[in-house]
Amino acid sequence: MINNIDFMNYNLINGKAISNEELEQLSNSNEKFFLKVFYEKPETIFKFFPNTLTFNKEINKDINYSQLALKTNDIYLSNPSNFNDPYDCGIYINREKHWNYFINYYARLMGIENKDNSKELLIEKLKKFFDKTLDIETSINFNYCHTEEERLRLSIFIYKVRNYSFEKVPVPDKICYGILKALNDDFLEKKNNLTDKFLVSCLTTEKDNILMWSHYANNHKGFCIEYDLSEAKNNYLKLNEEEKNTFNNLFPVVYSENRKEIINYNFNGDTFLSWYLLGLLRKYHVWSYEKEWRLALLKQEYPDQIIKFFPIKAVYCGCKMSKEEIEKIEEIIREKNIDLFISKIEEDSYKLKFELNKDAKFN
Structure with missing residues (x-):
């Protein structure tokens, strides 16, 4: 159980407890760390979308970027300074x-x-x-x-x-x-080095967490997309360079009690992993319910802050989404090999259940 972890001496990574000593050893070895993450990457991963309109000043028009992401299979990369946790992507330097x-x-x-x-x-x-x-x-x-x-x-x-x-x-x-x-x-x-150099997109291994739906899917009026990583994981050598870069830079968040101090103050290739682990991938353990994975990429390589992601396997509509909005989702995925689920409230528990909408898939 997460609640029983001694976060003074252990950290939580991908739902597993790892001691401070083990994490320190992994941090000191790029190869060991990346191999551990590679083999533990999930077969599928989820991202929540609010399904709301945002005004675009350049074209003087409201855009639903959530539905656009569903149409294009793109993921937007955010500047960490916009995150709701003030400690997010920050580092501790004495x-x-x-x-x-x-x-x-x-x-x-x-x-x-x-x-x-x-x-x-x-x-x-x-x-x-x-x-x-x-x-x-x-x-x-x-x-x-x-x-x-x-x-x-x-x-x-x-x-x-x-x-x-x-x-x-x-x-x-x-x-x-x-x-x-x-x-x-x-x-x-x-x-502020990390905030200035990186762009981040937040994903999770859970689709049925009520808090996630409330916080990131517009109080259950939005939707959740399930991305299929199985082909990338099982046939990694067949990926092109851009796909490999995306897959390689998808990491689980490290949930901890204390902020780790940066020892080496110069940002270079030798200290990159330390900055990465101690800043971009480290969060206070009260956020551990999110079971978050992060896609983190260099800002200079993605000036448009958009990247093509892995294939969409399914879409899950929130339990408060209107019929009209559900029909819009149905139209977007029509004739695509994508399942559509509608979330429902369980009567006898605080859980969500997902019912397959068979009419949304026509291929």
């Missing part, structure tokens, strides 16, 4: 550790030794650099930078410190103020 890390980082790029690892000493040395330097365009020494990225980061940091130190603020030490402001920019940049 501000003090972050500042210490980057003070040492920029000091190294400037050739400043820090044998005692003293933040105050480093700030004083940085202050002396800015006190003596009038024309920073010609005085930056890039000899300690090993890559073009480091050269760029050092330049930006130095210019930010100088510009912030010119602000009209009532502080006794303008350069120290500029350093801390520049470091805080780095902090906020890292903190």
Whole structure:
């Protein structure tokens, strides 16, 4: 039972408890993690739709994007900043550790030794650099930078410190103020990195959860689409590159008690999985009833925020959907190999039952 899990020591992934130690081991091995997820991917997966109209300013017309998704078999990818959970897709970075890390980082790029690892000493040395330097365009020494990225980061940091130190603020030490402001920019940049880089679509392994219908299907007036993953899972090598990318980036959410702190602050290939696991895929365990899987893709690769998804197997209409709306769904799936179910309220329990609408399928 989910309620009996000790979330201080265990996490919930795809309905299974996994200890903090096991999760840490998986996080440290891309291959093990991806293999585990691959074999545990479900045969079918569900997504809820509100079936409501949204005004499109570009064409000056109301559009039912839920029904459009049913027609085109596309899935819309959302910006995580729009999610209802304020912690969703966020990461935890300790501000003090972050500042210490980057003070040492920029000091190294400037050739400043820090044998005692003293933040105050480093700030004083940085202050002396800015006190003596009038024309920073010609005085930056890039000899300690090993890559073009480091050269760029050092330049930006130095210019930010100088510009912030010119602000009209009532502080006794303008350069120290500029350093801390520049470091805080780095902090906020890292903190918002996932939100800026990724697009997400939320799916689930359950179609009969009453809360899901209430929250994501317009209080049971919407519908739920069942997508068939069986062919992709069983014949993975036959998929094209786009299909493989979609399948590979479908992951179960990790439900936990505590937020895990990011240790490595640089976003690169080596730390990608850690950011992915600790941010995009991690949620507080009170959301575990959703049994969520996430499709997460890089924003730069999908500027239209739409992706073609796997075949539709069935559609489930909410128990409060009007007859007129049901008929619209019937018309959309006419002559397609898609089953249509109508949800009904059980009389003797708090459960939904789904009855097959045989008239909706004509092939």
